[in-house]
């Protein structure tokens with residue numbers, strides 16, 4: 001997704017109007033915080049804890065915007081009608097054009113209904129049996145037995161890419177093309193440099209005509225299957241909307257939204273499976289315990305830490321005045337470590353009761369539409385891995401690091417795992 005804070009210039013030059021008049025006399029809580037420094041990237045949680053306690057919602061002169069850290073402040077911004085996602089400067093807007101993530105009001109409602117219909121929760125079981133489980137089993141079968149291998153590139157990144165390409169309705173024969181264009185689109189949104197921007201825009205220059213042709217071909221033969229594209233085309237055929245351009249935009253949006261989120265959470269799950277003694281034994285064969293574990297990883301190490309909102313009008317949060325047009329970085333991950341909501345928030349506890357107060361899938365009218373689908377896919381990954389491997393461990397060498405803040409997961413993760421003997425190997 002299009003997260004909030006990446007770099008000091010993250011607002012993309014957006015003017016934070018009215019802010020000059022209400023600058024705080026107090027010192028900037030972020031004056032000493034280096035968001036891009038290694039220490040913060042590797043472990044932002046001590047900084048979050050301090051901010052939750054001392055300044056849950058504040059204006060930072062250094063970053064020219066507001067920040068919400070406590071659960072109360074985060075929820076207040078996410079569910080308030082006084083804040084909007086609409087900004088012409090968001091990277092996702094520039095990349096895809098207007099989509100659900102950066103529209104509010106009637107257009108958001110209309111496009112969200114169409115997308116929810118296309119990712120119909122009622123189809124999850126069918127997706128699971130026909131696409132998710134077979135894809136996971138194929139990828140797990142390809143993992144090496146007893147040899148070090150980077151599971152980020154060879155497993156975590158591949159599963160959601162392949163699952164989503166099939167659910168979207170990309171023909172298997174075009175998978176290599178899809179995979180090739182996805183990588184630069186994701187890199188552009190993860191961290192925009194002049195090089196990643198150019199490569200991302202070039203990739204969109206290939207993807208858009210490809211999707212236009214694919215859609216036109218399917219319309220010509222009247223083929224509307226149970227894929228996301230099939231559902232969109234059926235809606236188009238029956239109601240005249242969304243438009244073909246909107247369909248192409250939203251299919252493209254799913255590349256960062258559905259792929260470059262689920263892959264990171266799968267990686268964070270595997271990292272915790274390796275880092276927490278006896279956890280693999282405890283979870284193996286226990287579907288309910290696995291589901292609880294995944295929910296706790298989503299709280300403890302969510303893959304998206306921040307998102308962005310703009311004040312649609314002058315308002316206030318926890319008594320702090322916010323002028324119209326001001327940008328607010330909302331820290332969903334900090335909210336999930338707020339001691340006001342969770343006992344011992346910095347402890348990873350796979351048996352912690354699930355809570356709907358975890359905001360890692362967002363809150364309010366922009367809450368994640370793929371939440372259930374992602375959860376099914378991630379739980380299935382953990383289950384199939386534990387059924388296949390007797391032990392999964394970090395390979396000898398430096399311990400892999402979960403890192404990043406806007407997006408957070410290990411970059412590389414060399415693993416050595418030993419498969420259970422099967423009838424063929426016995």
Ligand code: HEM
Nearest residue numbers: 100101257258261262265307360361362366368369370374
């Ligand atoms: C672990 C995986 C995932 C995580 C952590 C995640 C997280 C989020 C978050 C935090 C938001 C809200 C952003 C905001 O309000 O600014 C969001 C929105 C969204 N997500 Fe997900 N997501 C995941 C998987 C998926 C999947 C699998 C799909 C699609 C199949 C998906 C589609 C979307 C869409 C379209 C939105 C925008 C909804 C709107 O603005 O109305 N996500 N996601």
